[in-house]
Amino acid sequence: MLERQAPETEPWTIRVQDLSVTYRTAIEKKPTLKKTLVRLGRRQRIIREIQAVRDVSFQVPHGHVLGVVGVNGAGKSTLLRAMAGILPPTEGKVEVLGRVSTLLALGVGFKNDLTGRENVVLGGLAAGLTRDEVAAKYEEITEFAELGDFMDMPMRTYSSGMYGRLAFSVAISMDPDILLIDEALSTGDARFKEKSFEKMRELCAEARTIVLVSHGLRSIRELCDEAIWMHEGRIAMHDQSGAVIDAYRDFLHLSESEAANEDV
């Protein structure tokens, strides 16, 4: 296990120090009336803590592309949300320099009853753009997403692939200094995948800082300079992306030709 530490003098864009994030939920495994009454009688509260990220530290230098791999539930999405300032650290510190655009697992993140167009406008405004700026980007977004008339239909009529296309188009059009992407490249048909892969390459070449969470090991290998392998909330490995992927692949007992490569 190799821990690569960027020298202190190197300009970083994202610096994560000793980060831990703990979720708190009040969910009983089998909620019953009897249990509830007993609990109220004893004045107990059910709080379950889930330590999603534990004691994680790394830096992302300016213009670098960092990949994050790991099995489901390893804490990848939580880590990304902490970097976006959505989840507060339970311990530690996250510092970010520059404007962040996020493309997180849940899609554009707005209301299904609204049309694609309305969601795009809302998404842009929520990210802090002005109405004019959103209008200026709108063309670019629709052109990239290629959804045609569906832009004026409520998003609940969208297929999951269309949903993903729109989400990806919005995220890359926000002109961010830092792009945080979660599983975005796995949506859409083969042609759109190829197109978004090309777009990602373009963005990487423009010296933006990107953090990419993906199960598609090919995209991590080809797009990222270095990678982090998360396991049970901790960093299992942080190294050149090729080395991390080889180790991760060994861990999963996958051979070079298997499914992971398919999923761009």
Add this chain to the structure above:
Amino acid sequence: MSAVAEAGRGRDDFSGEYHVYEPHRVGLPPLGPYFRALWARRQFLFELARTNLRAQHFNTTLGQLWLILNPVMLGIVYFTLVYIIRSGGRGSIFLAHLMLSLFAFRLVSTAVGSGARSVVGGGRLILNTAFPRLILPLDSVLESFMRFLPTVGVYAIVHVIVGLPIGPSLLWAVPIIALMTTFGAGAAMFTATAQVYFRDLTNFLPYFTRIWLYTSPILFYAEDVPDKLRPILYCNPMYPMLGSLNYAVIEGRTPPAGLLLASFAWAMATIVAGTLFFISREREFAIRI
């Protein structure tokens, strides 16, 4: 900030874009930057309210007409109720009083009710985007206010038909409605925050709202309340607000200073306490929904 200045050296556009996220105990974030960020999102707030309102009646045949039909039918329901209970009408002036008070009450109660759902129901929005969360209860209030506006037109027609006077005292309605909206905003921030910790709140709320409606001077005049029940009336924030509104609009007189001051005090105390309560807790919302 020195390390930051060093790291961002040579990139001037970074200067205003430094974010640091640290753990917090319950406490307030720096209020200056918070309210600046909130102000920067005002277009987001308006767009959110506007599109939500439009989406709500997207599927119905009568569409946006429901924004008028709902309050009118509600007014008819309660007028019928009072008619039956008192076995006889109370005249057309009472109808005006009922409509006016009911619509103003709904301005507050809708804000409080949808405010309670705003944070917990805003799951995706909260988990995917970083923005001042105060937007969410404020959106509830704004939506409620937008729903209130058409009822002003409905009331105006009733006002003219029953022949109530039109004079300068009507202008008092503007600051009174503003105070009620402010009060509703503060209360919505309270319920929005409370709902995160106590999910049973929205189950209780409809019953609470209904009792509140029945104990407010809407289905009766404040003067009708017997002496022994007066203390209850005086504890109700709706009493000074609806009372002043009634003075100004129905009776065409300047509301008594006491009622106006009480309304002002309720509104200010609620908005300040609600805002501080909400903001001090909001950074915890994302890990709790």
